[in-house]
Amino acid sequence: MKDGTAFWRCWRSKFDNKAKCTQVDGCGDPYVIAAKFFSFFKSTFTCNNPNRPETLKNEFALHYTHYCGLPVKDEHQIDTELVSKIIGKLEHGKAHDIHCLCTEQLYYCHPVISVILAKLFKLIILTSYIPARFRYNYILPIPKPKEYYSKSLNCNDFRGITISPVLSKIFEHCILDRFGSFITTSDNQFGFKKEFGCNYTIRSVRNIVDSCIKGGGQHANLCTIDLSKAFDKVNHCALFLKLVKRLIPNQLLNLLASWLSGCYSYVKWHQAWSDMFSRFWSATRFYAVSIFICDLYG
Numbered sequence: 001m002k003d004g005t006a007f008w009r010c011w012r013s014k015f016d017n018k019a020k021c022t023q024v025d026g027c028g029d030p031y032v033i034a035a036k037f038f039s040f041f042k043s044t045f046t047c048n049n050p051n052r053p054e055t056l057k058n059e060f061a062l063h064y065t066h067y068c069g070l071p072v073k074d075e076h077q078i079d080t081e082l083v084s085k086i087i088g089k090l091e092h093g094k095a096h097d098i099h100c101l102c103t104e105q106l107y108y109c110h111p112v113i114s115v116i117l118a119k120l121f122k123l124i125i126l127t128s129y130i131p132a133r134f135r136y137n138y139i140l141p142i143p144k145p146k147e148y149y150s151k152s153l154n155c156n157d158f159r160g161i162t163i164s165p166v167l168s169k170i171f172e173h174c175i176l177d178r179f180g181s182f183i184t185t186s187d188n189q190f191g192f193k194k195e196f197g198c199n200y201t202i203r204s205v206r207n208i209v210d211s212c213i214k215g216g217g218q219h220a221n222l223c224t225i226d227l228s229k230a231f232d233k234v235n236h237c238a239l240f241l242k243l244v245k246r247l248i249p250n251q252l253l254n255l256l257a258s259w260l261s262g263c264y265s266y267v268k269w270h271q272a273w274s275d276m277f278s279r280f281w282s283a284t285r286f287y288a289v290s291i292f293i294c295d296l297y298g
Contacts, residue, residue, distance in 0.1 A: 007082045021143050025154050030272035035269040037141050040155040040273035044232045045279050046249045056237040063244050064253075072249045078121045086115040086173045090166075097165045098138050098266070106166060117270070121171055134168040135259075138266040138273075162265065175252075236260045259287035 047053050091102045106113060120198045124130065145151060164172075176183070190196040190204075203221070204285035212220040243253060267274035 015022075021153065022270075023156075024151070025188045027151065031269045034267050034269040034272040034274040036155055037139070037158070037269060038277060041139055041160055041265070041267060042277040044160075044229050047233060047235065051239070053235055056235050056241070058243075060237040060240050063241065066242060067253070068180075069244075069247045069252065069253060071126075072251055077250070078118055078125070078174045078178060080114045080118045082171065082174055082177060083118045083121070084111070086170050087114065089173075090169070094174070095140070095163050097163055098136050099133060099165060101166045103166055106170075111251045117167070117170065121174055124171065125251055125255060128251060128258050130255070130259045131221075134171070135263045137162050137263070137277075138268045139163075140268055145192055160267075177185055179248070182243065182246050182252070 005269050022030075027033055031069060037165055070140070087103075087106050090107070092103055092107070094103060096102045108247050139160040139162050141155075143153060143163050144159055145153070151157075184191060190198075190201045208224075209220045212218055240253065240257060243256070263279050265279050266276055
C-alpha cells in the first residue's frame, strides 16, 4: 500500500547500516555523553538578563490580581468528535514518548478512548490541573551536520528534538482548535505558521524592495538577525502578559500557568538517560504554582 518514496524511507530506517554518531567531545561513553548534554541543554534554558524575570513576574502579578477574562463558551468545549479527529490526524512512525506510548497505540485501540480522553480534557480545563505525566518529556540530540561520520562533534553541533507525551500532544491540539482565536499571530509573521513559509517571506521582501527603489536613484538596505536559542529563552510571564491583553478566559490562563510551571526533561543518548532538569526558571515556576493554589482554594 506504500508508494515508492515511503517504501524506501521505511526500508532505510529498518535496514540501513550506516554508523551512528557515537562520540561527542572525544568521549564514547554514552552515560558521560548524556551527562554532557544534560549540562548543555540545562544551561540553554536560562535568561540573558537575570533581573528581567523578576520584573516580568511582578508585572504579571499586578495584572493577574484583578484579572477577569472572557467567559468560556459552548464553542470552546472539547468533545469526543474533536478528540477522535485529532487522533486520526497525528503522524505515525514517531518515537515513543517517555511513557512508551506512541500514536499508533491510540489510533488502533478501541474508539472508546476518544470518549475517555474528552472527559479527561474537560476536567483538566475545569480544574486548571495538569496531570503529572503531561509534564515529563525527553530530548534527543540530533547532529546538525549531514556528514558527521568523519568530523569531531561537540554539544553545539547538535539540536535538541523534544519528544512530548502523546496524550499531552492531543490535548495541545484540542486547545489550539478550540481557543485558536485568542492566539492568532500578526499577518507579517510567516515562520512557524500553517500554510506559510519562506516563499511568502521572499516575495514580501522583494515587493518592499521594489517599491523602495522604484523610479531609480533609491537604495534599500537589508538586515537579518538570527536570535540564538530564541524560543528556549522566552520568559513565560511575558507570554502570560500578552495573553492577558487578549482577555483569554481565566480557566485557560490558569491552565497555562499551571502547565508551564513544572515541566521537566531528560536527555536520551542511545540507551543512556541523563538526570532530570527543569525547563523553566525557578521564579516563574514558584509564582505559577502559587497562582494555581490560590485560585483553587480561593
